[in-house]
Amino acid sequence: MNEQEQQLLLQIADDELILGWRDSEWTGIAPMLEEDVAFSSIAQNEIGHARGLYELVARARGTTADELAFDRTPEEYLCARIVELRLMDWERTIARHVLYEEADATRLERLKASEDAEIAGLAAKIDREEAYHRMHAAMWDERLRGEQRYLRALDELRPLLDERDGHTDELAELWEQMTVVRRSVPGATW
Amino acid sequence: MTPKEQGFLEDVQAGGQVETTDWMPEDYRAKLIKFIEMHGNSELMGVLPEREWILRAPTLQRKLALTAKVQDEVGHSQLIYRVVEDLGKPREQCFDDLISGKSKFHNVFHYPTKTWGDVGVIAWLVDAAAIISQKALLKCSYAPYARIMKKICWEESFHILHGRDVILTMMNGTDEQRELVQEALNRWWGPLMQFHGNPIPREDDPMYVWRIKSQGNKEARQQFLDGYVPQIWELGLTVPDPKLRKRDDEGVWEYTEPDWDELKHVVTGHGPKTADRLDLRRRARENSAWVRSVVLADAA
Amino acid sequence: MIYEVFRQERKGQPFQHAGSIEAPDDHFADVYAREQYGRRGESAALWIVPRAAVLEIDEFVDELDRNYHRVDGYSLKAKLKEARERAGTAAAAPDS
Numbered sequence: 273m274n275e276q277e278q279q280l281l282l283q284i285a286d287d288e289l290i291l292g293w294r295d296s297e298w299t300g301i302a303p304m305l306e307e308d309v310a311f312s313s314i315a316q317n318e319i320g321h322a323r324g325l326y327e328l329v330a331r332a333r334g335t336t337a338d339e340l341a342f343d344r345t346p347e348e349y350l351c352a353r354i355v356e357l358r359l360m361d362w363e364r365t366i367a368r369h370v371l372y373e374e375a376d377a378t379r380l381e382r383l384k385a386s387e388d389a390e391i392a393g394l395a396a397k398i399d400r401e402e403a404y405h406r407m408h409a410a411m412w413d414e415r416l417r418g419e420q421r422y423l424r425a426l427d428e429l430r431p432l433l434d435e436r437d438g439h440t441d442e443l444a445e446l447w448e449q450m451t452v453v454r455r456s457v458p459g460a461t462w
Numbered sequence: 463m464t465p466k467e468q469g470f471l472e473d474v475q476a477g478g479q480v481e482t483t484d485w486m487p488e489d490y491r492a493k494l495i496k497f498i499e500m501h502g503n504s505e506l507m508g509v510l511p512e513r514e515w516i517l518r519a520p521t522l523q524r525k526l527a528l529t530a531k532v533q534d535e536v537g538h539s540q541l542i543y544r545v546v547e548d549l550g551k552p553r554e555q556c557f558d559d560l561i562s563g564k565s566k567f568h569n570v571f572h573y574p575t576k577t578w579g580d581v582g583v584i585a586w587l588v589d590a591a592a593i594i595s596q597k598a599l600l601k602c603s604y605a606p607y608a609r610i611m612k613k614i615c616w617e618e619s620f621h622i623l624h625g626r627d628v629i630l631t632m633m634n635g636t637d638e639q640r641e642l643v644q645e646a647l648n649r650w651w652g653p654l655m656q657f658h659g660n661p662i663p664r665e666d667d668p669m670y671v672w673r674i675k676s677q678g679n680k681e682a683r684q685q686f687l688d689g690y691v692p693q694i695w696e697l698g699l700t701v702p703d704p705k706l707r708k709r710d711d712e713g714v715w716e717y718t719e720p721d722w723d724e725l726k727h728v729v730t731g732h733g734p735k736t737a738d739r740l741d742l743r744r745r746a747r748e749n750s751a752w753v754r755s756v757v758l759a760d761a762a
Numbered sequence: 763m764i765y766e767v768f769r770q771e772r773k774g775q776p777f778q779h780a781g782s783i784e785a786p787d788d789h790f791a792d793v794y795a796r797e798q799y800g801r802r803g804e805s806a807a808l809w810i811v812p813r814a815a816v817l818e819i820d821e822f823v824d825e826l827d828r829n830y831h832r833v834d835g836y837s838l839k840a841k842l843k844e845a846r847e848r849a850g851t852a853a854a855a856p857d858s
Contacts (some may be wrong), residue, residue, distance in 0.1 A: 296516050299532050300740070301508035303750035304757070305540035305553075306783050306794040312533035313801055316526055322631040323522045338521045362753045404796075411789050415728075415757055446517075451577045457638045461631055462520040462578070483820065537798055544764075544782050553784075610781060617802075757786050 273332045273388060279350065281391070282340070283436075284350055284379065285325035286351035289341055291372060292318030294358065295365075312407055321398045330341060333396075342454050345441055346447045347385060354432040356443040366416060367425035370409045375433050376402065463487075465560075474603040474673045481605050482548050484570050490672050496603055497674050502542035503560045503567035505535045509741045512584065513573045520578065527624045531585065534617045541610040542652060548606065553693075558713035559742045563731045570653045572733020579646030582632060582649040585625025587650065591657045594685050595620050628694075639696075647694070648702045655717065658682040686713040740750050765791040765815055768809040769799050777809055 273281075295315035302308035326337035333340075337376065356370065359365050383395035416422040454462070463470070467487040480486055486494075511744045512532050519525035543553045559565040570588050575581065596615050602608040632639040664670040664678030677685075687706075694701060728736070764784055766775040780799050785791035788810075795810045829835030 282616045293517065293525075296529050297513075299516060300506075300513045300527055301746035301750075302536075302538055303753035304784070305536060305543065306785060306790075308536045308796065308802075309533055309540065310793050310797040312529060312536070313797055316529050319526055319529075323526075326522075341522055342520070358751075361748055377548070404793075405653075407535060408793055411793065415786075419752075419756060451520075452516075453518045457579075457636055460639055462524060462586050462628075462635075483818075540783070540798065541781055544784070548782075613781070758784075759789075 273328070273389070277386075277388065277391065278332060279318075280383075281329050283350040284331070284376075284383070285322045285340070286349045287355050287372075287376075288318045288325070289322035290349070290351045290443070290446070291355040291368075292316070292356065295369075297360065298365065299443055302347060307382060310408065317401050317405065318416045321357055323402070324394050324398065328394060329447070342451055346444045349439065349443065350436070351439075351443070352433060353435040353438075353440055354429060356446065357432075358441045358442055358446070359400050363416065363419065363422045364425040364428065364429065365427050366409070366412045366423060370413045371426065373406050374403065375407045377406065390391075467678055470670035471672070474669075477673075478603065480603055480679055484628075489668075491549060491673075493668055493672055494674055495546055497669055498542060498549070498604075498607055498749070499546050499556055499559075500566050500568070501552065502546060502556065503565055504541050504571060505539035505542060506560070506744070507567040507571040507739060509535050509539075510742060511571060511573070511735070512634065512760040516573065518578070518584070524628065531621050531624060534621065537612050541613065545606050545610060545753075557743075559749060561740055561747070566729050566731075567655050569728045571654055571727055571731070571739070572728045572736045573650075574679075574735050575695075576649070577642050577646060578628075579632070579644075581648040581649070582625055582643060583650050586629050587625070587647075587654055587694075588657070589618060589621040589625060590690055591654055591682075591686050594623065594682050594689070595658065595675075596679070598682065599677060601673070601676040603673040612715035633699075644699055647699055651702050652720065652724070653728075655683070655720040658686065658689045658720070659724045660725065661690065662739065684715055687717070688713075689713070717730065745757070763787070763791075763793065764813040765797055765810045766813050768811070769794045769805040770807040771805065773806050775806075777807070780805075780808075782813065783810075 277364065295311065295318060299312040299315065302311050314359050320445060322341065323337050326340040330337050330340055357368075359363075361367060377399075380399045381397055384392055384399060386392045386395065466485075470487055470490070472486075474480065474490075480490075509532050509740065512528065512535075516528050517531060519528050543556055546556060547553055556565070560567070570584075570591075575584065592614065596611055596618065599610055599611045602611065602613065629643055632643050659679040660681075662678075662681050664675075666674065666683070667678060669675040670678060687708075691701065691706065691708075704716050704718060709717050709758075727733075731737075732741075763784065764782050765783050768775045769780040770772060773779045783791060783794045785794050792811050799805050799808055820824050
């Protein structure tokens, strides 16, 4: 795996990690109990995808998935600005979900065509799980189409999909929380 | 009690089962709703102390496990509130009463979580205390509740393993990590001892009389101590109760009598985190009210 | 809308009632049932049905105790003993 491929995988992994982290914040407080359970699985899947991708890069670099996920500084993450935002309202959470799934589908198609068998294999597995995310996103999109606040949210977030130059303060704040226990006893096993 | 109610009582005490559409005494229905609702409230409120740590989990594995554990608890609350709803009290009314303080939830969820040590102690020991009660509920006279307890107990089994894994990893780690565990255990021991409730003799406990509970509070507590104090001691941890010991002749555990006034004070809404957590629930509910009205409005 | 969920633990097993979920339509019900009763791969299959579509029957009438079509309507011990004695096999065979 060359450096360019590693960077691409890290970019996707970082997107999935941070989005998964954000989505997991709804666990326990989603609009309906049944939805809470469903959305939590989506968050867990996203982190699981990140882990799978980190593991591939980690092997190439002689490190571990956890070290890649936690031990870089905020500036070193390659995620898009859209996933960094803390969006604790349902209209923007779903808008981001819908927009991200669409963009991610395109990206995954390219990855599935990779010459590297491991990358292509992992991409295929991820894509099979993402099919359910897309189903869930479409379901909510259909329900919320008539709501002004949802349409506004789509308009607000769409431009951020491709913004990857520089990070928001929100990422640094999230990183603080993500790493606080890990940094409290450096090098410890948890 | 009318002869019909007396007959019902004898039936459940002999192991009879009750279904949703069966006739039941008003007192039984009222006690049932109160008991089951409190359980649903507890699962839902229990999510909040652990949620914060989902963000701070120090490895990907722990992050996934903790999220899955909390997800299970939300799932359990869904199962439980459905049972309450089929008994006649709608879910939204349960939430109203929870947020207003009219209905209660278990003591342990009124306390703060301060470190990753708490995460381990909660998953290991609080879930253990809960599983003891839940296993006893498998024999509840009200069948729909007994049936969901099967799924709940099955899912809880991983919670305890996860908790024990977190604790063991820390105990095998550094001095700081061991200190985190001991310190968390010191803070949680009091609430754990209160968890199964005051020592009311089971014959005087209406929940037992109706066989909603099939185990008295004292028995549950003894079972907890029997199962888990050895697990605590074998790791070199201490329990902050100098009186705690097992009376060799009878196999009964002796301990400092828990503060039952504190328990009452806490479950009636005066715990250290009660107000904050109910407020969080209230705000989350208000912010998402529009979603429910859009999604559930035109449903049958 | 309340949907009843039936789950099949493994292929070949019967579908059993597992619980109920609230969902606005079939699409949501599919997603929610999948999660509540299948996120751990614990079910081979699920049936979900709106509660309104389930017809409940819980009263059965058998006033005249019709045992002619049940096993408990047939006690053959005495007749078998008599038949064996007549055929002279009572001493040789044990009572069954």
